[in-house]
Amino acid sequence: MILVTGSTGHVGNVLVKELVNQGERVRAMALPGEDVSMIDLPGVEILRGDIRDRDFVIAACKEIDIVYHLAALISIMPTMKKQVRGVNIGGTENVIHACRVQRVEKLIYTSSIHAFTELEPGSLIDENVPFNPARTSGVYGKSKAEAVLSVLTAAREGLNAVVLCPTGIIGPFDYRLSEMGNMIRLFASGKLRVGIEGSFDFVDVRDVVKSEIEASKKAKAGEVYILGGEVVSIRELTDILHQITGIKRVGTFLRSTTAYILSALTTIYYMLSKSKACFTPYTVHTLTRNYRYSHEKAAKALGHTPRKVSESLRDAVEWLYSYGIIRHASG
DSSP, X not given: OEEEESTTSHHHHHHHHHHHXXXXXXXXXXXXXXXXXXXXXXXXXXXXXXXXXXXXXXXXXXXXXXXXXXXXXXXXXXXXXXXXHIIIIIHHHHXXXXXXXXXXXXXXXXXXXXXXXXXXXXXXXXXXXXXOGGGSOSHHHHHHHHHHHHHHHHHHTXXXXXXXXXXXXXXXXXXXXXXXXXXXXXXXXTOOOEEESOEEXXXXXXXXXXXXXXXXXXXXXXXXXXXXXXXXXXXXXXXHHHHHHOOOOOOEEXXXXXXXXXXXXHHHHXXXXXXXXXXXXXXXXXXXXXXXXXXXXHHHXXXXXXXXXXXXXXXXXXXXXXXXXXXXOOO
16 A cells, blocks of 8 residues: 655645556545545545654555655745744654654655755756755755755665656646745736746646656655756746637846845735745745756656657646636736
């Protein structure tokens, strides 16, 4: 049997469905009260609990062969430090401990590209770049770096554990509306008026899931793989969305200094209004580093072959319309 933590997230729900399609029995971990309708399928056992509860995680790993550890708290807000660290670091340590106690055959840990040490803007990031929480930005990135180090230490001590680091995940089946899903929603609803002069590497959720499953079969203990896609500028990304939706192009793109000032003000707004954040200083920092990411290692070892960003965006927009997240669009 296979255990998937974070089963209702963007990668999680697509992974659960693909595993079921391949005939696997899946135990899906979800929080109490969380909507699980997207993964409530024959062959899926839904287990409710909190990744921060060590006894619960140990019980969840009983009679499990492979654990896909996806559960994470992704926040671009600076006020979530305690919660982010509790889930991303404490939760991962609980999973490692449970895998040892229950003698799980293999742990596939999904980290993030943000866990790598930050280099000079424009640099190439590959698996030779180290993990160092002190040399990456943001609570989320630091927590994922620390968690990776725990997993790699466990691998050196004998646990069959692998680390996967996706870049910016996009695509359909984004039920809980990720940061990128929210940005696409804002654009397609005619509400995204300002962009940032920057770029990022985006990868389709379906391609990530395919490589997750391949990693369970082929990846060796202690290995790290970047699951990247295609680098596009934010200007190019919004142009593609314009072509797909017919919504008016974003007319203003801010350079980093202006963007930082404005993002600080919008962060205050998000905090006061309790609305979903889209534009924060961390967003500006991430998009203006203009890194390039190599997925050559994953391509060779796992057959990672990402599709074009334009295809992912088209499918994402169509899914958002079909699911009702985008209701009215005006150009």
